[in-house]
Amino acid sequence: MELFRNVSVDWLRLKWYFLGFSLIFSVAGVSSMAWHWHQIGTPVPLGVDFRGGTEVEVQFVNTPDIGVIRQAMDASGIKDARVQRYDETRPSLNAVLISLPEQHNETELETGQKQVLDALNGHYPNAIVPAGTKVDVVGPTVGHQLERQALLATLYSLAGMLVYLWFRFQLIYGVAAVVAVFHDTLITVGFFALLNKEISLTVIAAILTLIGYSMNDTIVVFDRIRENLRLSRRESLPDVVNRSINQTLSRTVLTSGLTFLTVLSLYIFGGQVLNGFSFALVVGILIGTYSSIAVAAPMLVAWQESRAGKGKTTVLPAARRSRG
């Protein structure tokens, strides 16, 4: 069985549509981030890992009543507690998530969780399942350290990949790939902002994976471009790019489709803990596949055209004749 055979789509002709599509999502994401920045001071809602604070996840024997739990919190003098049902997909768990805002004082860090549990034990007539309790208390210092570290790790890994591509292909290939990956990250994070979903440490892991995937996709296309440029030196760059995309299209769709299926199974069966993670990948894989075709490859052509426009002798961005 074969899905695509002898496809000949002129992808570059669609570049203005691609640009429009990317712009719409980027702008929507960025404006949503700006709105969040205005509201809560960070571009996206942050999970307890980064925000700091106390989160107590409690499982009850019977179906919990959010209203009564709120009253229990009030009765114990706990201020600003956010109470919500946890894991809507499985109401049988009877789980509730109670979050307290960030403690600015590290010494008071410990008291919050105890207060919450005492309040529940004292004022709420519904037994807690001890083995189903999860407590996260993160001090402001740790949160900011993690935030900084996650950001640095992402930037370093981008730089690492840029250097590798520069070494294996040419600088412009590396730049195009990194721009495409940045585009994917921006749109994926934009989705989190738009849907008001929290970014936690595992979501960061997902974003890093998506960077790897999108890079992977882009390299497959670039590799074909490099190979074709070497084989047929007379063909114009746009033709080579189009042909390369078409030749790899079957692989692109298959791999993305299959990876999408695994990630989808993660999203459906992976439970609440992996929810953010798999959501980021579900969005990321779609965008990542799109960007290798619609962002990275057209950038190579655009770069060459702008060089030609400036009257410089056109140099095809054919890669060094390295091994392979």
Added chain:
Amino acid sequence: MNKNLNKKMALIIACLAVCVYGFVGFPSGFSGKALTDSITKRIHLGLDLRGGAHLILQVVVSEAIGAETDDAIGRVQQDLKTANLTYTQVYKPDPVNHPEVIRVEGTAPAGTSAVRSTLDDKFSNQYDLGGGGADNTWTLTMKPSVETALEQKTVDQAIETITDRVNSLGVSEPVVSPYGLGKNEILVELPGISDLEQVKSIIQSTARLEVHAVVGGPFKDEQEALAGSNGALPPDEMLLHGSGNLATGSDSDAVFVLKRVPVVAGSDFRSADPGTDQNGRSAVHFTLTNEAGDKFYDYTSKNVGQSMAVVMENRVKEVANIQNPIRDTGEIVGSFSPTELDVLSKMLRTGALPASLNPIEDRTVGASLGADSIREGVTAAVVGVLVVMAFMLFYYRGSGINADLALFLNLVILLGFMGYTNSVLTLPGIAGVILTIGMGVDSNVLIFERIREEVRSGKAPAAAIDQGFAHAWTTIFDTHVTTIVSAAILFLFGSGPVKGFAVTLTFGLAANLFTAVYVSRVIFEWHLGRLKPGEAISI
């Protein structure tokens, strides 16, 4: 050719066997339980999967520096006195923010050079000396290198002590290590512990038992205590309050004047066990180390009839009359509560913390939640793998078997790696496994699509396979190296879940280079050998 192929197959089977042993070992039986036991002994589950407590503690290193400079102040006073030099005071101008700075004020102008040489002589190894101008004021600032070394020592010592204490609690497979993200932070992981309160009180207790010589007391209040020594204590003495009902029956807030330097303290105690004395009062039976026993014998034999005070957490717990010389065992009857006694005996067995600890992050996961996560993660992985495998068989027919075998072997090698390196499998780690599957499939798709292209252009099966692998290899190499580069960076700069993810992804990708390229190739070659002339390959 055929002999060569047999060798390759032997290599693959050997690799498979080694990896299966890596994560299964030799199970005691073939029942499901024996197998699971054997596997969990090799592949450790992270706290998020098995339940437990995760703590990050910050060591308040300024306390250790403060203790060091306190000691130095005593020595400065002593040295200046010995050299017959006068001063008005030696103190720390900002003990909270700058515990490393000591100031000496009011030295005699005539003695400036003598002061300089005395301080230089005794302290220049560890302190930078400044001042000595017209205002007759000097500052001693601890050298940054000395400060860093002291901080490091404090953290190391804290880790050692916490490890001992955690072990005394009987927690299995605990982790106590430097955390690395921030300065002076310690990571403590306690699998299976869900009630942190008690554990924390034992880990964090700075309780330290000391025995001091009593100079005077009990006094009603500090003024009365000071009156005995003309309003100011000599530098080698200190004031301490009593706590609760001392066995001597004095007032609960009585004040004692004690010698500053303890006779025996902290690590001098080898053990201490709570018990009762012959009158039924709670008591601590203690044993001293040999060295401290000699010191204690020396002191008690010279001071028969004098008093000594037992001090814990800056409170006098007991004052006793020395009736006979004591060597290395004794009994302290004092104002200890039962929990204090319990904590104390644990503390004494494990030594004292060099500084107090602040918890800055604290997470616990209930055991059943972890079990839920495992079930969900594994379900997702199994469903994902099955869907992918079924699709490969459907889409690539005969060659789909290649891909599925390679994928299966990839998982086995990955698990084997994890077993050998004692890796910890966390939830993000499971996600890393799932993504490895994705990458594995990608390599197969790349190769197969390329082979199809070659077949389409009219090449014979052997040539098509050869060319297909050759062309796909460049791409596979580039994609894998790029991803491994980024995973390695994640491993270096990440922590916790990000790290676990990076580890499984890197192992998985490395294994995939072997299975998707080498193993799959060998299977193709084997298949080619059995192909009738003119027959096409099933792809």
